[in-house]
Amino acid sequence: MNLLGGGAETGPVLEELRTQLGPKVVTTAAELQQHSHDESHHEPALPWAVVACTEESDVVATLQICSRHHAPVVAFGAGTGLEGGAIPVFGGISLDLSAMNRVLRLSPDDLDVTVEAGVTLSQLNSTLGPEGLFFPVDPGSNPTLGGMVATRASGTTAVRYGTMAVNTLGLTAVLASGKVVKTGGRARKSAAGYDLTRLFTGSEGTLAIITSATLRVYPLPEVATAAICSMPDLHRAVTAVIEIIQLGVPVARIELLDEVMVDAINHFSDLHYPVCPTLMLEFHGAPQSVAEQVQEAARVVETQGSHLTWTESAAERRQLWDARHHALYAAKALRPGARTWSTDVCVPISALADCIEATKRDIELSGVLAPIVGHVGDGNFHLSFVLEPGNAQQVSNATALHERLVGRALGMGGTCTGEHGVGLGKLGFLEDEHPVGVEVMGQLKLALDPNGILNPGKVVRMHGP
Secondary structure, eight states: OOOOOOOOOGGGHHHHHHHHGGGGEEEHHHHHHHTTTOOOSSSOOOSEEEEEEHHHHHHHHHHHHHHEEEOOOOESHHHHSSSTTTOOOOOOOOEEEETOOOEEEETTTTTTTEEEEBBBBBHHHHHHGGEEEOOOOOOSSSSBHHHHHHHTTTTTTTTHHOHHHHHHEEEEEOOTSSSSSEEEOOSSSSOOOOOOHHHHSTTTTTTOOOEEEEOOOOOOOOOEEEEEOOSSHHHHHHHHHHHHHTEEEEESSEEEEEEHHHHHHHHHHTTTOSHHHEEEEEEEEHHHHHHHHHHHHHHHHHTTTOOEEEOOOOHHHHHHHHHTTTTHHHHTTSSOOOOEEEEEEEOGGGGGGHHHHHHHHHHHHOOOOEEEEEEEEEEEEEEEEEEEOOOOOHHHHHHHHHHHHHHHHTTOOOBSSSSSSOOTTTTTHHHHOOOOHHHHHHHHHHOOOOOBBBSEEEEEEOOOO
């Protein structure tokens, strides 16, 4: 562990924070440890202190103090990130927003809601359900909405409902100076100046700290039907996905698992799916519309040598998607005591089959255990490296494979990350993908955060405060 912090230089910052925020400033070993890491494979680093915010004024006060002292500030929500975005690599203050968890306003008529940054996805949907509404963006965990905006999250339903980028209407955020800025609004379109909402969405806490967000919500579908089909091979599975999307079938979810991942979830979730490449799908809409969607998808998979099994049972749907959402933990369980390294890329859907097949061959040749799973309806797929602790050769092989994976995706017109974000792990790949764009990002960073205190070391390479 990188034991940053704790030196004499932290004294003035902590003294001023304690004077203004009192017991909200926490320095116990347990709290520092909890805020030293996320769900990624990256090395933890201890913050100097945790500030447990309960209202926006706490964020403002913290940033004003840290700006004066040039002290790093890293936002923390649920800690579910996969690229080290919440790790305080330069020490400083871990700004915990999880207690800012109020649903501030809900308008069923306008299909929008305003939430504080610490509201979790499950909490929001529990609030929306009695109104016949839901928020569809589903990364597969239970993150905070502020974290989802900050990382431009997506997940299993993005193929139908889009990512956080299209479902975020407006934000309230605090700049490095402590000044509060409001972006966007509740109108469904606006031509009023630069799109600051999109600028902050996906900025991973490097430009501002998001304190609340106004989001689109949707009516609960009248019917939701889940389906599964076991495919003869990966090529036919991906071909089926491409054909379903190109036919315009409005699938709500369409996920691909390779045979290694299917075997993993069978053992982890006590299921009995055939151990072969598998598609999981879901369809939303009115009864007749869903029936037509299922029929069209079934026809496509039949042309690829398989058949579709579907259900409207809520319990069976939940079992299917719980198994999918636990895929990372299922992969980890394949090798007891292992550590996992999860990564993702995204390519144009026309390149998806070639990219996945080449990646599968690469995995087999490398000897690394790396199940594949993906939100393949939008060309996004993941590898979960399952590595033996202390096995340097496996780490080396996985690192080389990862570099080839990203290079392959970029060569096909894709991106180094479809949804995990840049964080620590993909700084170099972002520079490969957008060499001039990274310079522009750096200029924006300097303009909004001239002292470099907001989540230093992430997204763009800059020196810490």
